[in-house]
Amino acid sequence: METLCVLMALWVAAQVGTAPATGLRPARKTLAGHKMPTGLTGQDANGVPLRRSKRGWMWNQFFLLEEYTGNDMQYVGKLHSDSDREDGSVRYVLTGDGAGTLFKIDEKSGDIHATKRLDREEKAYYVLHAKAVNRFTNEALEGESDFIIKIHDINDNEPRFTKDPYIARVPEMADIGTPVIQVTALDADDATYGNSAKVVYSILEGQPYFSVDPETGMIKTALPGMDREVKDKYQVVIQAKDMAGQMGGLSGTTTVSITLADVNDNPPRFTKTLYEFKVPESTALGSAVGVIHAVDKDIGENAELDYRIIGSDGPGMFDIVTNRSTQEGVMVLRKPLDFERKRQFSLRVQVENLHVNPRFFSMGPFRDEASIKVTVEDVDEPPVFERTSYIMEVREDTAPKTVIGTVSASDPDVKRSPVRYSIDRRTDMDRVFDVHAINGSVFLLRELDREENAWHNISVVASEFNNMHQMSRVVVYIRVLDVNDNAPTFATNYETFVCENAKANQRIQTVSATDPDEPVGGHRFFFSLAQEASGKANFSVRDNKDNTAWILTRRNSYSSLLKSVYHVPVVISDSGNPIQSSTSTLTVRVCTCDREGNMKLCNAEALTARAGLSTGALVAILLCVMILLMIVVLFAALRRQRKKEPLIISKEDVRDNVVSYNDEGGGEEDTQAFDIGTLRNPEAIEDGKQRRDIVPEAYYPPVRRPAPHSARDNNGDVRDFINQKIQDNDCDPTAPPYDSLATYAYEGSGSVAESLSSLESATTEGEQDYNYLSEWGPRFKKLADMYGADESDRDS
Known part of the structure; x- marks a missing residue:
């Protein structure tokens, strides 16, 4: 493995023109980068020779394979300076990416090692900085130089798809090669180095229906005529392999779920060739009679259907409405059914697709037909009137028990039950009609009475004799025809005035008439003055021939002093048959007017009744009347005050005091101030009565004296009563001072009217004696003389 790494490093170094980092030190190489002259390279513009200089650091890039699996640290390369005499005085320092952690350097020898496994996909290269310093003085022997450690890629990543799974749709019946979806796989390896990242696609599952392009990853249809109604979903497995698909390459897979989209390639078909329905004849209009259904293998809008009637022996009786949610045809009743007229109907219906694909026209018509038979069932129905409503006319003078019209109903059933008629009394509560x-x-x-009700609307009920619950109603409109049975009268309550200075044949009022009757040709009224008033008439009536008349004066002047109100009787006749007439009276008041005929003064009734008098004028007149009344009341009050002043306040004698009482009454409290019983009965006893005008110093019981016998006489009873009162006043210590005037009122028991009223005094004036002044006591007479009273003042 190490040999392979060395060979690869040598090859890479050959490619980039540098020596490998093997510890070999090329001639004349310096770490500090001193530029050493190596020869002439030409001249500049001034003829000065140019020399090429190069740094003593020959290499600036190391190469290192990723994913090193050895036990020892992986050797990267060696740093060496020309200043190093290999006596241990030079120390090499490494800084930069991963220095001290990922990469370590031997300070003495300059060897660099990688301490960990490196991943190119994590970081592709590292930039480091190297310098040589004196170990003892720490002075830089060479300037700092940069170099790169580049990680060489190996095929350690398999291709990965961007999605898993993929979802795709393709129309059914699609042609071969129709694109479905493109899949993509990515490889994290270096695409610029070898074939580690070159991916090739292949299909593992899904043949023979689909294929995939090995370079682009585009999936296409590979089999024609794929039918969604047979199979609508497919699972396709796609593989992506790097190293251009060669052996030893890494691979990844993904699943593609492909659904066949529906196309309208199937016609609808009825589930039956004949549908039969039974419907009662009483079925309401708009009700559903039955439901028909057709099947379409397609889905969605490709399965949307439309039903219609293409033939029927009862045109317009039925209709078919498509239910869009269930794709069913609902048969609806459009006209009433009648078992007695037609008991069965035959129809021909058709169903077809709403959305037809022209591509599949060659497959045949996308529609179907079926037959429907509708049987009408008999139902016990109520009677049926010959008309939906009746209109009858009757004169308002028609006598009771007279027939004004006839209604007719019959039982529509086969059994023909008899019908019974009656009036719905809720529509004729006054019981004006009967049937x-x-x-x-x-x-x-x-x-x-047409003037009361011109129309009557009643309901007539027809029911079966055998079944009273089977009933129907019909509305009967009854029009009352007019008869001339009302006389015309004034259209309104006319009240007018005539000026005292009026001239003869002057119009003072225009009148019209009204009549509740309604003749066919309209009203025609005739006006004339009543015959009984024509001889002594002060006014005349002129018929204008247009249903109005004028009221005219017949003399030149009128006097409100002689007669303030005139009544003009006007006869109004109509043109009906028989002629009806009436006499209406017009009230005419005499008023004072100016030269232009404007009213100036009239009595209150005339002012109120005058139609032309404005509201402002009425208000002004009322204000004047109120002011006059206030002046009269004030004048009367002042006069009464002047008359009473000498009696109340005396300026001649300062000793004179007048005690007056003016109490309108306070209910039961007045019983302490005045006892009416004492005046009416001189024998009454005043028990515990005290005067209320002064506060007594001590209480003295009143002295009781019997009334003299002569008090029962006609005049003697008053005289004795006054004398008795004078004596009691003189002896009473609680009485007012001597200069006070005490007045007494007594009706007397012998009066004809039994009161002091003067209503009947006129008839008995000769029999009564009012001269009581001579009979007064000395003290009372003295007071009368003091105030100048005489016989003329005896009533007061």
Whole structure:
């Protein structure tokens, strides 16, 4: 092995023109690299001779085989300097990649050895630095020089594929040589040195279906007509071998999984040639009648099918819809079935591929056909009306029990069960109509009014006699025809005014009419003044022949003082048969106007009723009225205050005080301030009653005195009552001071009206004596004279 290494080193050295690192020292070699003149090489531009110099270090590269398997360290080469006299004074120093670890140098001899096995694939070369120094002085004897240790490659790596496994697809029925996939294997050995990295591909498994190109690794089809429906997956094993496939080379393998892609090379086929279905005649429209199915060996879009009807003895009765998820044909009912009319249907259907490959047209049509037989089953059906709805007309003056129309229904079944009719009362809750149970005639139960309901919508139910649950309904629309049974009236409630300075034949209002009837040709109204008012009429009515009329004045002036309101009766007739008429009254108020005819002053009713009066004017008038009312109330209050001032505040006598009471009432608390029973009954006892106008110093019980017998007379009872009160006031220590005025009110028991009201005093004025001033007591009379009271003030 060592001999082989030496021979290889010698060969490599010969190639690069250097001597091998064998320890031999060429002549005149220096480690320090001194340039030694060796001869002339020419002249420069100035004629100066040029000399070529070369370094004394003859080699700068060592070669070392990788993966050394010997027991001793592998010898790399030897360093030697011309300055070395071999007396031990020179020491060799090595630095750089792996110096001291991978590579060691003998300091004395300069021999270099590799301490470990080296792998070129890990590192292909190492750069190191060498120098020679004096062992004793440590001075450099030679300048530092660089050299490279290059690792020679050996075939120690097998080819490796980039993937394992490979996945590939190729269409079925592909031609020979159709590319499938390219595989690639890589060899870590040096491709520039020998054949260690030259890979050759071969197929180990997969013949005869596929082949591989030995240089490129491209896999191709090798067998024609591969059918996916027969076999759809293949496993192919590919080998990659280095050393150009020669013996002794290393190899690697990979697996390629190849799937045949589907192509549309198979036509669809029905599973049956005849399909039979049974369908009840009551099947709803749009319901599925049956399902047909065709088989296609292809998959995906190549197996997508389309079904259609190509022939039928019931056109339009059925349709076929393709279910895309299951690729089935669903037969759907499009028209109602009737067992009594047709009991069986025959159809011809076809199925074909949606996506057809023209390459396989030669294989035949990609479609198939089948027959379908549909049998209709009888079902007990409800009665069927001859029409889907009925429209009937009736005059609004039609008498009850009158037939207005007829409905008809029959049992469609073979047995023909009798039918019974009835009204769905939920649609006729007022019970206006009814239907004959046997013949279906619809008649009235009560009178109609078109102005109340112009249309009536009812439902008539038809049911079988033998099975009441079998029923059907039909809507009957009943139109009420108009009859001229309403008289026209004013279109609105007219109220107008006439100016006092109005002229004759002046228009003051335009009127129109309304009528709830609806004649065929439209309304035509006629207006005229009522006959009873034509003789003394202040206004006239002019028919404009366009369903309106004018109200005109018949004289030149009107006076609101003589008459403020006029009522104009207007007769309105229609053109119906029979003619209907009515009298409507127009209210006309007399108002004061300016020269232009604009209203200036009118009574409240006229102001409110005037259509032309604006809202602002109404507000202004109301404000004026309110201000006037406030002035009147203020004036009355001031006058009343001036009248009471001499009685309340006396400026002539400072001793005079007036005690007045003005209590509107406070409920039960007033019983302590005033006892109405005492005034009505002089014999009443005032137990525990105290005056509330002053605080008494001591409590003195009231003196009880019987009323005199003469108090029961017509006038004597008042006189005695006053005298008694004067005496009680004089004797009462809790009474007001002497200069106070005490007033008393007493209705009296002998009054005709039994009250002080003057409503009936007018009739008994001659029988009553109001002259009570002469009967007053001395003290009371003195107070009356002090304030100037006389008979005219007796009522106060």
